[in-house]
Amino acid sequence: MTQTAKPSVQHPGLKPNKLGLTRRDYEGSQSTLCAGCGHDSITAAIIQAFFELDMPPHRVAKLSGIGCSSKTPTYFLSDAHGFNSLHGRMPSIATGANAANGTLSYIGISGDGDSLSIGFGQFSHAIRRNVNMLYMLENNGVYGLTKGQFSASADVGSKAKRGEANQMRPIDPASTALALGASFVARSFSGDKKQLLPLIKAGLTHRGFALVDVISPCVTFNDHEGSTKSYAHTRDHGHKVVETDFVPLLHEIQAEQNRESATAVTMHDGSVVRFKSVAEDYDPTDRDAAYAHLKKLQSCGEVATGLLFIDPTSMDLHEFENTVDESLVGLPFDQLCPGSAVLDDLQSRWR
């Protein structure tokens, strides 16, 4: 376990954000994952992202399914309501919660077992409905809590700890999401916080379903030689597509400095995400090109990372359903119950 003792006294040097909160106010309880787990790095990036975005922690709902990754919402934002739901069923809980109250920010944490096997259906349909949430898929190619079975994202030839090689083709969440019409698809590596942080921030600000597939090596069951989701393998084979520099609206000046070689996409809340293409001709708003690029790299055994695709104009669940702007939870009862006169009127026709 990661046993870093946390002093209760805050460091005087911790800088507060716009809400007057420090990074510490965005943390949760201590992680109980294995020391060196990629998921803990992702948690650290999530904490940093919420802090930097000046989001009030209690206006966030954090949800997860079951598995190692799904344990992590306890490790960030202790002032936010959390829901550690059922294996593979987090998307439906998030969908219903979001339908009821679209005014909160939603973050869902899932893993490859949770999303690509038992929960593949719910994962796909949350994409289809474009539920407004950041969906972190902490992808290690292995079932950790049950001690090392292959998951559906395990690569062909990837070896399990006991030596047997996986022969079935993997399900790639990024290309699946693209094919399903996802409005935001990104991929990163838990060991590359510099790339991951702006992607998380962009995903949180995107209106619609934002998938961030994070290759997150399992130090215990999938970080050995022969594993294609080990630290070493991902570092050697990762291939950045787009460098993302997320700039909230209020930091416009800083954004100006980076404009030269960036593709700017205006997010729904007015903030701007700038994409610096590593590949000169890469356009993150071209779904077909994104798909082709993913496949091309995949066939060379390389992992495309960065912001792969974004459609900032897509309609989300609430727009599909034409719901009122405010939370349905807060609507006064007299706006919901039509009263006795209407009941009489309705029934006058049921004769």
Add this chain to the structure above:
Amino acid sequence: MDRDSRDRTNDLVVKVATVNGTGSASANGMLMQAIFRMGVPVSGKNVFPSNIQGLPTWYEIRVNKNGHTARSPNFDLMVAMNPKTYGQDIKEVCSGGAVLYDSSWPLDDALMRDDVTYLGVPLSHMCVENFKGARERILMKNIAYVGAVAALLTIDLDVIQAMFTEKFGSKPHLIDSNDAAIRLGYDYAIEHFDCPLPTRLEPMDANRDSVLMTGNMAAALGCVYAGATVGAWYPITPATSVMDSFRGLCEKLRKDPETGKNRYCIIQAEDELAAIGMVLGAGWMGARAFTPTSGAGISLMNEFLGLAYYAEIPAVIFDVQRTGPSTGMPTRTQQGDFFTLAFASHGDTKHVLIFPADPGECFTFAVQAFDLAERFQTPVFVASDLDIGMNDWVCDKLEWDDAYVPDRGKVLSAEDLQKMDAFYRYLDSDGDGVAARSLPGVDPKGAYFTRGSGHDRYGRYTEDGELYQDVVDRVARKIEGAAEALPPPEIRLVDNASIGLVTVGGCRGAVLEAVDLLAEEGIALDYLRVTGFPFASAVEEFLLSHDVNIVVEQNRDGQMKRLLMLETAVLKSKLASVLDYGGSPLSATVVAQGVRDRLSMMTVQAG
């Protein structure tokens, strides 16, 4: 079956046999509605296949001046419009009854009975002569047989013609063709037969304060009036029309008048697992949320129901029961889900169930279900069935008390939370088994972690046996505490009855009629209708105060009887069953005969 020679005015059963997808359903509904408008107690039961077009379908109309409108299989008039089922249909007619058929083609000699009257009307020929196009000819044939039945039973044509005007107001040519068709059948019958039949109708004034309504529409209306804002579902017969109706009502009643936007959100889920997941997400967030489904959907929802029970999340589930197991007979009624509902999901669970008997109760129980779900922070099941849900029932006009305030249970506001030293989600501070909850987004102090894994009273993850038991024991107390808050059981006592007749849900009408029938034979019965689970103390008291209790229900295994055995102090030897589970709505004939059989068996055993 022989019918006696009593006065048969306003006491008759008509069965219409047709082919589905030919428009006969609306013609039959019209026939039933016309009788309703004559002020006569009536019911209509649609017996339909799991199919869209081309298979046999039936519609049964029972008229009874005394208000006994449970299904009756004693058919006085068979409107036999489907040659493929002539054999079965003609066999089912009561001795002394009549068969109305399409005499455009002759009836096979083998179908002839000498104890029924055959009334041939050349419907197809007449419609070919009078109407153009295959579709119109088929549709108008239905209206023409309604005309003939109107003549045979004395239904006022003005009543039917008024319905055409209401229905086709904007399309005068349809009014004209329907008028012509009804006349064809009516005039032919008047001219060729001795109209009316001995089984005939006469206007009454029994329906002044009544409406025609399905249970699913009533349930949907209850959801609107209770303030439900999120509905998630997966289409399934016979529950689909709950959500269809909810949508229809919301489109009229739940739009923001200024923006035109919806004050509701309906999501058609990818399956029932997701549907209940969405309901729980919304309930967790603080919305009143529901899902309508049937047994097959309940099976899929089991996993989430355990989570809702243990994490204590309000939800309302309408289980419109159909025959199981598995796919069963999707368009036939049953009460086969009591077991699976009562203890849904793995581990120790127990759920709150309420059992409406008719559409009126579907409305009131739906509203109560949302109050109960929030008060007890648990899923509440409204268990109706296909007969209640999908058939049009004559019910007392629904009433609404404008002073109603939703019971949100213990929900803490930001002010409440600020006043507290600390908030612990599963801490029962006043000993009633219910712990206060906080809603997401309200206040940082209310934050907690909802989980289906082991937790202690403070909401913290635990693998400690004592701390785990502390919570599950409280949840058990909480659910037991709900028993007296559910709709009270319906009890009717007579003098000197040592036998109790116990039933549940939609069996009500048939059982009460059987009580009357048996009273005429000198068999005195006290009556109990169970309306909720866990059982109220009045249920146990009733059972213990009778020498024997006969439980009437619509499943093979006597599920309600067994629940009573498990959950009350009544002895197994003091319980007997009358079971009917072939998929038809229950009839008093079946109940009365079942009771007679049980009683004679007991006499034999006692002797």
